[in-house]
Amino acid sequence: MVAEQCGIVGCVVDSSGYAACGDGSEYPAEISGMRVRYGEQDVQFVIVRDISERVEADTALSQARSLLADAFDSVSDGLAIFGEDERLVRTNSQFLRGHPKRDYVLEPGIDFESFIRRAMTSDAQNRAPAAIGPGVQ
Numbered sequence: 001m002v003a004e005q006c007g008i009v010g011c012v013v014d015s016s017g018y019a020a021c022g023d024g025s026e027y028p029a030e031i032s033g034m035r036v037r038y039g040e041q042d043v044q045f046v047i048v049r050d051i052s053e054r055v056e057a058d059t060a061l062s063q064a065r066s067l068l069a070d071a072f073d074s075v076s077d078g079l080a081i082f083g084e085d086e087r088l089v090r091t092n093s094q095f096l097r098g099h100p101k102r103d104y105v106l107e108p109g110i111d112f113e114s115f116i117r118r119a120m121t122s123d124a125q126n127r128a129p130a131a132i133g134p135g136v137q
Contacts, residue, residue, distance in 0.1 A: 015030070015031050015032075016028070016029070016030050016031070016051070017029060017031065019031065019048050019050075027050055027052050028050070028051050028052050028054075028055045029048050029049060029050060029051060030048075030049045030051050031046065031047070031048050031049075032046070032047045032049075033045060033046040033047070072090070072092050073092050073093060075092060075094065076094060077094060078091070078092065078094040078095030078096075078097070078098040079091065079092045079094070079095055080095050080115075082112050086111055086112040086113070087108070087109050087110065087111050087112070088106070088107070088108050088109060088110045088111075088112070088115060089108060090108060091106065
């Protein structure tokens with residue numbers, strides 16, 4: 001059958017770039033191609049996908065992330081963000097300045113409970129016990 005007659009005879013090529021329309025305009029495209037043997041002939045298969053929406057979405061996401069990072073870092077209070085898995089995602093520089101003598105790990109990925117326990121231990125050594133906070137054990 002056809003499947004038995006076909007075989008890849010060249011490498012598969014994947015690339016991103018721009019493709020041209022008949023009117024000369026261009027659009028972002030993902031281009032894949034391969035050379036296949038079909039019976040006694042070598043045939044070129046080329047697939048061009050319009051990725052304009054993906055490029056626009058990636059650009060918008062990048063701009064939103066940049067705006068969020070700028071806003072996060074410009075807040076005058078110290079902030080720490082923990083993800084749904086209760087692991088540290090990010091802190092701002094003001095948060096780090098508020099913990100200058102920390103001897104605990106403050107790297108992304110530390111779990112919330114470990115972070116709190118290490119912060120309390122460190123703070124207890126550097127401050128009066130009342131400064132730790134009410135209701136924290």
